């Protein structure tokens with residue numbers, strides 16, 4: 342116990358000894374975490390909205406043109422029997438055309454003339470009891486003969502989904518690069534710490550220090566940097582989100598249906614991920630250097 | 638306590654630092670290891686603590702075959718041997734007390750043992766009252782005493798010293814040897830590498846002479862002779 346306290350203290354002293362280096366290391370880890378935090382926030386919010394829309398509007402199952410009225414009724418019964426289905430509505434070609442018209446409202450001329458082509462297929466609109474049922478219902482509906490395509494009715498937030506997909510790839514890319522950079526920088530910081538403690542390490546070895554005893558302060562130094570960065574990032578991203586959330590009504594107005602999750606639904610996830618990530622970066626980064634430069 | 642059996646050591650570039658050395662030093666003995674520069678004295682000590690590994694032969698210390706120690710047992714084995722360097726190897730950003738406590742931390746001594754041992758070894762080397770001094774505030778002789786106290790703190794049954802008075806003037810060196818004799822009188826086995834001819838002659842202890850990696854002389858009550 343006493344030894345552990347001592348080793349933690351040594352790790353902390355190392356941190357302070359390498360002040361500016363420590364600060365810049367924490368800075369880059371914070372950058373990584375903030376990018377990742379934005380990703381989590383975006384992902385969760387978009388996901389939440391997708392779920393809301395799915396629950397409200399359900400999925401649309403398109404029916405083969407060859408299906409007879411009897412077939413349609415039979416299919417409808419089959420869908421109703423799938424567990425988790427709340428209700429099913431049949432949408433014939435005319436209604437589909439009317440719907441399309443609504444979507445293209447203001448662009449009526451676009452649909453003029455194709456009225457008679459009946460290119461709009463008939464379909465069922467299937468809604469779920471619970472959002473958790475959506476995937477199983479979807480795959481069950483897909484299995485039914487005479488249904489050639491099933492998709493969620495997400496037209497209202499399709500733009501949001503599309504943008505968020507691009508943003509996610511971008512954020513994960515940048516986050517990944519920053520993560521690698523973080524690990525590299527922390528391992529470099531620990532390498533310098535190992536060098537500046539060379540004398541201590543040399544003497545320790547002669548006295549009979551175990552490898553674990555020699556390594557632990559450096560691992561702790563790395564872990565502390567990761568944890569400090571986690572806390573700083575958490576405070577920053579929390580402030581950021583609270584400010585954003587205060588403006589949610591305006592943003593909602595401009596995005597239409599989009600609604601924001603309250604921060605109480607998000608913070609524990611972000612904090613948890615930050616702490617785990619901080620420890621991972623710190624311990625992994627320092628271990629690389631210890632292995633390489635601390636030939637014990 | 639210390640036994641070398643047909644030990645040879647060649648370094649990478651084919652230099653034979655020790656050549657078929659056999660010698661035994663018993664528990665409680667005080668012995669000098671002398672010889673010209675490059676004769677293999679430091680190599681002898683390094684083999685004892687497994688800093689280097691013998692090319693052939695066997696080294697037994699306190700019944701343990703040093704060459705066959707498992708990597709994870711080496712630290713615990715080293716605690717049996719206190720090492721004193723010519724250049725003291727102190728931590729200059731720590732006080733006398735902190736330098737000694739450092740060694741006790743390394744072997745994970747209890748708080749109680751740390752307090753007791755600190756007091757004991759400071760008294761043993763005659764540094765009581767200098768606990769809060771930094772090494773730079775001490776004379777060379779005093780610095781070597783700190784290093785000696787650090788080696789003693791972990792209560793090793795063996796102390797080995799590589800030219801411990803090499804950086805000190807003769808009078809100061811006398812003092813260090815006097816302390817080493819006192820430590821030996823309490824039962825610690827001591828092996829000292831030295832070039833201090835006068836002291837070796839005066840102390841009338843066992844002298845093991847190396848030359849070109851071979852033991853050329855081993856006299857129980859010898860003088861310094863190369």
Ligand SMILES: Nc1ncnc2c1ncn2[C@@H]1O[C@H](COP(=O)(O)OP(=O)(O)OP(=O)(O)O)[C@@H](O)[C@H]1O
Pocket residue numbers: 648649650652653654672673674675676677678679680681
């Ligand atoms: N790490 C090493 N690599 C290669 N050769 C070495 C190494 N260490 C020592 N030697 C060689 O081994 C021989 C014995 O060296 P050692 O240091 O044991 O001598 P020594 O008796 O302690 O000398 P000195 O009195 O000058 O300290 C020398 O020829 C030296 O050059």
Ligand SMILES: [Mg+2]
Pocket residue numbers: 678679680799
């Ligand atoms: Mg030498």
